Amino acid sequence: METRSARTLVLDVPGWDGHDAGQHVDVRLTAPDGYTAQRSYSIASAATADELEITVQKVSGGEVSPYLVETAAVGDEFELRGPVGGWFRWRAVDDGPISLIGGGSGIVPLMAMIRAREQAGAMTPFHLTYSARTPDHLFYAHELYRAAEADPNLQVVYAFTRAGIASDIRRPGRLTSNDIAAIAGSNGAPARTFICGPNGFVESATQLLLDAGHAASSIRTERFGPSGG
Numbered sequence: 001m002e003t004r005s006a007r008t009l010v011l012d013v014p015g016w017d018g019h020d021a022g023q024h025v026d027v028r029l030t031a032p033d034g035y036t037a038q039r040s041y042s043i044a045s046a047a048t049a050d051e052l053e054i055t056v057q058k059v060s061g062g063e064v065s066p067y068l069v070e071t072a073a074v075g076d077e078f079e080l081r082g083p084v085g086g087w088f089r090w091r092a093v094d095d096g097p098i099s100l101i102g103g104g105s106g107i108v109p110l111m112a113m114i115r116a117r118e119q120a121g122a123m124t125p126f127h128l129t130y131s132a133r134t135p136d137h138l139f140y141a142h143e144l145y146r147a148a149e150a151d152p153n154l155q156v157v158y159a160f161t162r163a164g165i166a167s168d169i170r171r172p173g174r175l176t177s178n179d180i181a182a183i184a185g186s187n188g189a190p191a192r193t194f195i196c197g198p199n200g201f202v203e204s205a206t207q208l209l210l211d212a213g214h215a216a217s218s219i220r221t222e223r224f225g226p227s228g229g
């Protein structure tokens with residue numbers, strides 16, 4: 001469990017040819033009566049040989065996510081299609097600095113990028129702005145903390161929407177122009193910004209970046225909204 005309502009599943013995929021950070025898979029479940037349901041999940045793991053990780057946030061009343069978070073057990077088999085996605089991905093040869101902006105479970109493909117960067121030994125400056133309700137809602141909290149402590153080229157900034165930690169200077173709330181202004185920081189303007197999260201989050205973060213003068217061509221987005229769009 002990453003939080004009380006989100007779980008990482010490690011999938012053994014024989015013959016997996018690898019993937020790029022940022023890509024996703026389509027997971028298809030089939031009930032005993034033949035009914036099927038398919039949903040997309042970002043790959044959380046860096047490219048490794050035969051194991052894939054996905055992290056699923058339970059959506060109350062949802063068809064697939066409650067099953068994956070609460071019921072799926074070791075040994076279960078799913079159908080997978082992928083890797084999918086050629087636009088929202090990062091490779092170690094790409095220009096930096098890179099800015100990552102994640103809201104809620106939108107952290108998942110961004111974490112894959114952070115892990116891929118570490119796996120490649122790349123020094124590309126990364127700046128992550130991670131918006132979550134409270135510290136209890138953070139995925140990968142210890143790993144992110146340790147990675148940022150160990151690497152001055154990886155900056156991680158938390159933007160809590162409901163309640164932060166006592167020492168926070170930032171008041172809890174949605175992303176503002178102040179959060180966007182902090183991205184350039186010591187590294188200068190990002191060559192590319194990846195934004196991922198619910199539809200509304202992605203739209204408002206994109207607008208804040210455009211208002212701050214970032215080029216539209218430098219922004220790549222992935223939306224996790226109900227429409228899957």
Ligand SMILES: Cc1cc2nc3c(=O)[nH]c(=O)nc-3n(C[C@H](O)[C@H](O)[C@H](O)COP(=O)(O)OP(=O)(O)OC[C@H]3O[C@@H](n4cnc5c(N)ncnc54)[C@H](O)[C@@H]3O)c2cc1C
Nearest residue numbers: 039040041042055056057062063064065105108224226228
């Ligand atoms: C490219 C892509 C990557 C994705 N990666 C991830 C990931 O890494 N981790 C993850 O947890 N999810 C991810 N999602 C979202 C995921 O595909 C499902 O939409 C989500 O798990 C809900 O499915 P469900 O069957 O439980 O809900 P559904 O049965 O589809 O929907 C139930 C109810 O919840 C609403 N709803 C559906 N999805 C959401 C949502 N995301 N937020 C709020 N309300 C919703 C619906 O409108 C409906 O009212 C991704 C989506 C896309 C398009």
